[in-house]
Amino acid sequence: MAKTSLIFVVCLFLSFLCVCASEGTTQVSCAVGTKCLLPCVFSVGSNAAVHWRKSPGETEVHSFYNNQDQLQNQHQDYRDRTFVFQSQIHRGNASLQLSEVKVQDEGSYMCITSITSESDVSTVDLKIAEPTQVSCAVGTKCLLPCVFSVGSNAAVHWRKSPGEARVHSFYNNQDQLQNQHQDYRDRTFVFQSQIHRGNASLQLSEVKVQDAGTYVCATSSSTYSSVSSVNLTIVGPGLETRRSQVQVRRHVTVRSRSGDTSQSGPGLETRHSQVQV
Ligand SMILES: *[C@@H]1O[C@H](CO)[C@@H](O)[C@H](O)[C@H]1NC(C)=O
Ligand SMILES: *[C@@H]1O[C@H](CO)[C@@H](O)[C@H](O)[C@H]1NC(C)=O
Ligand SMILES: *[C@@H]1O[C@H](CO)[C@@H](O)[C@H](O)[C@H]1NC(C)=O
DSSP, X not given: OHXXXXXXXXXXXHHHHHHHHHHTEEEEEEETTSOEEEOOBOOOOSSOXXXXXXXXXXXXXXXXXXXXXXXXXXXXXXXXXXXXXXXXXXXXXXXXXXXXXXXXXXXXXXXXXXXXXXXXXXXXXXXXXXXXXXXXXXXXXXXXXXXXXXXXXXXXXXXXXXXXXXXXXXXXXXXXXXXXXXXXXXXXXXXXXXXXXXBOOEEEOSOOGGGOEEEEEEEEOSSEEEEEEEEEXXXXXXXXXXXXXXXXXXXXXXXXXXXXXXXXSHHHHHHHHHHHO
16 A cells, blocks of 8 residues: 555655745845844744754754743854844744844754644745945935845835934835934935835935944845845045045036136135135
């Protein structure tokens, strides 16, 4: 009897596994140095056990059972950097928060959940992105790039780190500036028509020296979540790069004001002292 039915059962089992694996894979992209959420949802039940493992090698990232974290066998690479939201677990949310993300964290993570007799595996493919370097001059408009994989109902959050000051948020198809940090009031802009094309770039106006730093762009849609970062350098007084840019402008200004190609004159002096201030 058994041979054909056994083969049948094995095939069924294999195809089941494949369907599960492809349905359960989430793509997440995070920026170096940030906090990263690896999503995992499962059917709610009592006494849930959650195991996060990194493949290959099944490195132990985080375990939770008997209502508590079980970190005895946690791999040292993950020490003090993992967190599951205990209050969320009984709601079927076993998402893992990974802090101070490093390039080496990139890879495939399995979330294995079990309740009484059922168990479930889902996979998160984590990509780690290096910051994009952007340099802008004081007083100009500056574009901080952010691209993401488009999905329905996109949400975009721009924050400045460290401190996580809220720079700009966009969700439910509109800007959400209720909690915007006052430093950014009336200076930020996202291109609404570009968001559904996966372009969440931020335009920052009247750039100041204090704007320098790392900006994190967190985007999410129904199927994909991504965090990228921009390292903004401000070129200002005292920096060589800026001096040469200013010089170029000064020539242009003098010409258009006086209609004269000479490089000296009253216009030049005024301009020069304004720049120094
Ligand atoms: C799981 O919990 C975390 C932390 O509260 C939250 O950010 C995330 O959105 C939750 N995920 C789901 C699917 O509810
Ligand atoms: C995003 O949109 C802005 C404004 O239209 C544009 O300047 C920028 O080039 C776009 N970026 C990408 C990657 O398409
Ligand atoms: C940002 O750029 C500055 C200047 O290039 C550099 O000193 C700093 O380390 C960079 N920060 C990050 C997080 O890449």
